[in-house]
Amino acid sequence: MPQTKKRMKGFYSGIIVIALLLQTGCAFKDIDKRIFVLGVGIDPSEKVEDGLRVTLKLAKPAGDVKQEAAQSFSYLSHDSDSVAQAFYDMETHVDKKLDLGHNRSIILNKELLSTDLDEPMDFFTRRGGTQLIGYVAVAEKTAEETVTFAPDTEPPATIALYNFFDDTGTESPYVVTTFLFEFRRQALSNGKNTVLPIIDFNEEQGHFIVNKSIVLKWGEEPVELTSSQTKHFNSLMNKASGFNYNIQEDDLHLVLSIDEVKMKYKIITDEGQTPRIDMQITKTGVVSESNKRLKSSHLQKYGEIAATDIEKKVMELLTMLQENDVDPFGFGLRYRATRLSRKDIMEDWKRIYPEIEFNVQVKVNLKGTGIVE
Amino acid sequence: MPETKVPPLFNELSTQLEPTEDLIQTPLHIKGQHAFLLYVKSVVEGDKLQQTVIRPFFEMASEESFASYIQSLPNQTKIPDKKELLINISSGFVLIAIRENHFLLDISLVSNNEVQDTMVEPTVHGPQKGISEDIDTTLNLIRQRYRKPSLKIETIMADDNTNRTIALLYDDERIDPDMLKQVKDRLDELDAPLIQAAGDLQHFINKRKFTLFPSTLITERPDRIVYNLNNGKVVIAIDGSPDVIIAPVIFFDFMSSMEDNYHVFSVTAFTIFLRYTGLFICLLLPSLYVAMTSYNPDILRLELALTVAGGRIGVPYPSFIEVFGMLFFMELLTEASMRLPKAVSGTATTVGGLILGTAATEAALTSTIMVIIISAVAISTFVIPINEMSFAIRVIRLFLIVYTALFGMVGLLVGFIGLVMLLANKESLGVPYLRIPWVNKNEELRMDKR
Numbered sequence: 001m002p003q004t005k006k007r008m009k010g011f012y013s014g015i016i017v018i019a020l021l022l023q024t025g026c027a028f029k030d031i032d033k034r035i036f037v038l039g040v041g042i043d044p045s046e047k048v049e050d051g052l053r054v055t056l057k058l059a060k061p062a063g064d065v066k067q068e069a070a071q072s073f074s075y076l077s078h079d080s081d082s083v084a085q086a087f088y089d090m091e092t093h094v095d096k097k098l099d100l101g102h103n104r105s106i107i108l109n110k111e112l113l114s115t116d117l118d119e120p121m122d123f124f125t126r127r128g129g130t131q132l133i134g135y136v137a138v139a140e141k142t143a144e145e146t147v148t149f150a151p152d153t154e155p156p157a158t159i160a161l162y163n164f165f166d167d168t169g170t171e172s173p174y175v176v177t178t179f180l181f182e183f184r185r186q187a188l189s190n191g192k193n194t195v196l197p198i199i200d201f202n203e204e205q206g207h208f209i210v211n212k213s214i215v216l217k218w219g220e221e222p223v224e225l226t227s228s229q230t231k232h233f234n235s236l237m238n239k240a241s242g243f244n245y246n247i248q249e250d251d252l253h254l255v256l257s258i259d260e261v262k263m264k265y266k267i268i269t270d271e272g273q274t275p276r277i278d279m280q281i282t283k284t285g286v287v288s289e290s291n292k293r294l295k296s297s298h299l300q301k302y303g304e305i306a307a308t309d310i311e312k313k314v315m316e317l318l319t320m321l322q323e324n325d326v327d328p329f330g331f332g333l334r335y336r337a338t339r340l341s342r343k344d345i346m347e348d349w350k351r352i353y354p355e356i357e358f359n360v361q362v363k364v365n366l367k368g369t370g371i372v373e
Numbered sequence: 374m375p376e377t378k379v380p381p382l383f384n385e386l387s388t389q390l391e392p393t394e395d396l397i398q399t400p401l402h403i404k405g406q407h408a409f410l411l412y413v414k415s416v417v418e419g420d421k422l423q424q425t426v427i428r429p430f431f432e433m434a435s436e437e438s439f440a441s442y443i444q445s446l447p448n449q450t451k452i453p454d455k456k457e458l459l460i461n462i463s464s465g466f467v468l469i470a471i472r473e474n475h476f477l478l479d480i481s482l483v484s485n486n487e488v489q490d491t492m493v494e495p496t497v498h499g500p501q502k503g504i505s506e507d508i509d510t511t512l513n514l515i516r517q518r519y520r521k522p523s524l525k526i527e528t529i530m531a532d533d534n535t536n537r538t539i540a541l542l543y544d545d546e547r548i549d550p551d552m553l554k555q556v557k558d559r560l561d562e563l564d565a566p567l568i569q570a571a572g573d574l575q576h577f578i579n580k581r582k583f584t585l586f587p588s589t590l591i592t593e594r595p596d597r598i599v600y601n602l603n604n605g606k607v608v609i610a611i612d613g614s615p616d617v618i619i620a621p622v623i624f625f626d627f628m629s630s631m632e633d634n635y636h637v638f639s640v641t642a643f644t645i646f647l648r649y650t651g652l653f654i655c656l657l658l659p660s661l662y663v664a665m666t667s668y669n670p671d672i673l674r675l676e677l678a679l680t681v682a683g684g685r686i687g688v689p690y691p692s693f694i695e696v697f698g699m700l701f702f703m704e705l706l707t708e709a710s711m712r713l714p715k716a717v718s719g720t721a722t723t724v725g726g727l728i729l730g731t732a733a734t735e736a737a738l739t740s741t742i743m744v745i746i747i748s749a750v751a752i753s754t755f756v757i758p759i760n761e762m763s764f765a766i767r768v769i770r771l772f773l774i775v776y777t778a779l780f781g782m783v784g785l786l787v788g789f790i791g792l793v794m795l796l797a798n799k800e801s802l803g804v805p806y807l808r809i810p811w812v813n814k815n816e817e818l819r820m821d822k823r
Binding site for chain 2: 021022023024025027028029030031032034036038059061062064071099101102129156158159162
């Protein structure tokens with residue numbers, strides 16, 4: 001009899017083990033029970049005083065990707081005191097788990113920029129899933145409109161907004177990219193102002209327009225850069241390729257295509273001299289359009305014409321930034337990093353920056369006229 | 374002239390062997406010369422017996438000269454004790470008595486001595502014939518390829534119920550004596566009721582009851598045997614089995630094919646890369662699917678995440694049950710095509726693989742991506758050159774899925790690290806299992822005593 005008893009024991013424990021194996025861990029949630037948030041828009045609320053209106057862009061998975069014409073989204077909006085509150089409220093509005101793990105675009109309303117941004121952004125910097133992959137951008141219209149806008153060129157299982165900013169799709173010097181962690185870092189440290197891209201869209205033609213940017217001044221009115229300024233800034237700061245440059249000299253009209261940009265600068269604060277920044281810019285490229293026949297022997301001349309022109313534009317940009325007392329290039333950061341650390345180093349810089357002189361030298365190397373002779 | 378009587382030993386033996394139909398006990402006599410034969414007819418080669426024993430008897434002048442003739446035969450062996458004598462007679466020896474002298478001749482009939490084709494480890498280049506089920510033929514094949522006086526062969530009678538011959542082969546100059554002693558001890562300690570094949574024997578040599586990974590290697594390729602003999606390993610052959618055991622082994626032995634030596638470097642490097650990729654795919658892919666769809670979909674690219682999510686629309690069970698189910702069917706299919714006769718196995722694979730796979734996705738029982746994963750896993754399982762390892766991997770990946778279902782990506786990592794720890798802790802006859810053979814091939818071949 002004990003033999004049978006032992007076997008029964010083994011049998012029961014076997015069943016229990018198998019039953020246990022069919023259990024899952026606590027975080028187990030199948031992918032079809034999650035819904036991916038692909039964009040978050042934050043506007044000031046009209047219903048709640050001092051509140052925020054949060055809009056989520058949610059991806060609806062399609063059974064057969066090939067047969068769908070476009071990615072289908074659904075949108076959730078909610079007004080609340082804070083982003084986190086709105087988010088947790090919205091969890092009760094969907095049957096699936098809101099998954100921020102793929103959320104890369106956080107779009108802010110322009111009005112929010114001049115207020116304290118710490119509070120709305122705090123939720124994202126604390127949230128594990130999105131903190132290292134999120135891009136921050138500013139909406140030209142409202143954030144809600146921008147988030148809910150679906151361009152015509154959006155096939156299923158992709159999202160247009162991501163392709164703009166991660167260099168897998170379009171690569172344009174007009175598009176600045178600011179990650180959430182950069183935003184956070186620059187917001188908290190001294191000496192550099194954050195630049196955010198501005199997203200606009202054309203509803204009639206169904207496409208986004210991302211060619212401007214805005215420089216944040218924490219708690220104050222931000223400084224908007226025109227698209228040309230954005231281009232210059234981005235090519236110098238981020239070495240953005242595909243830089244096109246239009247030159248009008250007498251009756252010569254040239255469009256240059258620059259594919260390599262090098263920029264270095266030095267802050268010189270010698271005794272007895274006005275502090276100045278020596279900036280050296282080298283651009284390499286080819287001619288991509290012209291209204292005249294060009295000679296390759298004259299390439300250097302065209303380069304020089306371009307250089308003087310670019311120099312002027314860069315000077316304009318730098319002075320404009322200086323006048324508005326913003327520093328997206330991070331000159332202040334460089335100053336802090338290269339001077340002996342002392343208590344009031346930033347106060348010094350704040351005194352120096354408005355009267356600093358810029359000394360820009362541009363060199364344009366043209367590799368060819370672009371024509372096979 | 375005294376009447377010649379049947380020798381007492383014969384009577385004693387035959388009473389022990391009886392009743393057997395095929396036991397033959399014949400007296401030979403001519404002109405006062407007498408001899409007695411005792412053998413079991415079904416295991417003795419009749420022709421040879423006739424040629425080498427019976428005919429000479431009638432042609433010899435005297436009993437003395439016949440006795441000395443018998444004594445000079447190459448297949449004549451010493452008479453062991455009675456117990457072993459009985460075993461010998463039942464395995465094809467002929468006992469001859471001339472007066473008071475007894476002789477034992479090995480005239481056994483072996484019908485399974487053809488050399489087998491390599492079925493389990495086929496290669497494009499290299500030897501196409503394996504070894505034989507008959508141990509003498511096997512030893513012959515190995516000796517033919519490894520002509521060195523230092524190749525030692527020791528035979529041991531297995532202490533099981535069938536009394537098979539087990540042969541121990543090693544190169545005396547290259548072997549580690551401690552290791553050899555260990556192998557011999559293990560073989561002496563062998564306590565198994567029935568040993569039928571190399572796989573069997575390996576299991577008993579291994580001693581442990583629960584093992585995940587094989588600690589000895591089974592092969593049917595003579596070139597692999599010779600390669601390993603040359604590297605100072607022990608080869609254990611057992612009569613009646615078309616494979617031999619090689620010991621000690623390390624993990625990487627299981628991942629090498631003999632063909633690696635027969636190709637140019639680039640081809641070998643590429644195939645080795647393929648093999649290790651295959652190993653990781655078939656080990657990790659099912660668990661990765663579970664981890665990525667159910668715990669950390671953030672790891673996937675967005676496009677893939679949406680496609681996976683779309684594919685899972687309508688799938689009723691959670692991902693890991695889906696994986697278990699599909700793997701189960703895949704394993705059934707593998708098992709079935711292995712057991713089925715060759716003519717039918719093609720049909721089984723088609724019906725099972727194609728029709729079932731398509732139908733399962735059509736019926737929304739699994740996602741399309743699952744089917745792709747399962748087929749990738751099934752294919753890459755077969756990339757592992759030694760079958761024992763690929764069987765082991767098939768089992769281990771189930772454990773990894775359990776870990777992953779419980780703890781997600783972290784569980785998969787922990788499970789995998791556990792696996793590596795297990796491998797690092799294991800040893801095969803004193804050699805660490807995960808030892809990395811840093812020496813290059815030529816050095817390894819030239820290596821003398823370590």
